[in-house]
Amino acid sequence: MDEQQAREDIKLIRDMLERTRRASAESGALFIFWGVWLILGLAGQYTLLFLQRYDWIWVNWAFFGLTGWIVSAVYSIRRGRKARMRTYAQSATAFVSIGCSIGFLLTAFVFPLLHIYPYAAIPVNIALISGIMQFVQGGIFRWPLLWAAGILWWVGAVVMAFVPGEWRGIVLIPLMVLGYLVPGLIFRARFRRSGGDRAAE
Amino acid sequence: MTPDKFAPLDPVIHSQVRLAVLSILASAAQADFNFLKSAAGTTDGNLSTHLAKLEEAGYIRIKKSFQGRKPLTTCILTERGRSALSRYVKALEDYLPKEIKSKAS
Numbered sequence: 001m002d003e004q005q006a007r008e009d010i011k012l013i014r015d016m017l018e019r020t021r022r023a024s025a026e027s028g029a030l031f032i033f034w035g036v037w038l039i040l041g042l043a044g045q046y047t048l049l050f051l052q053r054y055d056w057i058w059v060n061w062a063f064f065g066l067t068g069w070i071v072s073a074v075y076s077i078r079r080g081r082k083a084r085m086r087t088y089a090q091s092a093t094a095f096v097s098i099g100c101s102i103g104f105l106l107t108a109f110v111f112p113l114l115h116i117y118p119y120a121a122i123p124v125n126i127a128l129i130s131g132i133m134q135f136v137q138g139g140i141f142r143w144p145l146l147w148a149a150g151i152l153w154w155v156g157a158v159v160m161a162f163v164p165g166e167w168r169g170i171v172l173i174p175l176m177v178l179g180y181l182v183p184g185l186i187f188r189a190r191f192r193r194s195g196g197d198r199a200a201e
Numbered sequence: 202m203t204p205d206k207f208a209p210l211d212p213v214i215h216s217q218v219r220l221a222v223l224s225i226l227a228s229a230a231q232a233d234f235n236f237l238k239s240a241a242g243t244t245d246g247n248l249s250t251h252l253a254k255l256e257e258a259g260y261i262r263i264k265k266s267f268q269g270r271k272p273l274t275t276c277i278l279t280e281r282g283r284s285a286l287s288r289y290v291k292a293l294e295d296y297l298p299k300e301i302k303s304k305a306s
Contacts, residue, residue: 006296009220013290016224019240024229081268084236085229
């Protein structure tokens, strides 16, 4: 072993770490999906409010929530099966996402149906949980944009406290765009640029 | 310091393929045989031999299962393997001039 060989070994280690990083790059697909899906859900909610069909609002959210979770679960399982490797960051992200999904289910459906708090509190709680999810994911991916998105969700939750109940959903729209769509599109662009799909093969 | 006085390099890791495998597994919770083969740029038979050596040394754990009807070989780095790789990298740094040691680590 000489200096030149040592350099080659260190280069090899770096190359392998870079390859793992590229193969595990976040595709952003679920961020984009949830951003679009929840904005459509909000559009459905305000259409029903406009039509004064208040009883159907929970059906609207049950549809968007349930289909969204099914799509996410199927996508994640299929991607997991195709993946040739799995990093600790991906495992941590999966656990955070599952944990927060259970939190969303409880906060958006179970507790309001049990009359633990009024329906107007749902968007505030959703924003709080989304903030935790994005802030933690920002830590896992070491990406300040997601930390900022997490903080933005919490600021949005505070803003909602000063907005009349039926208009709180409107505050969620810019949060969906900045918290899901923008990071999702940036993840997608990075993923394509780094050849993430090919690197995983 | 002359090369004779440097810390000896672990002979189990001192091979391009085995070093590549351990480097991947250091950052991945697990990786399958085909991913390792493509990353290390080697053949099935060659990789199998190297994986067996790493498993024998207790540096990796090999899990065999099925994905549908296809056999699936998954490798996981053990704590022993992680420590060995860490020692190997530190030993490698001794071969580098002082000014680039910090960059390498």
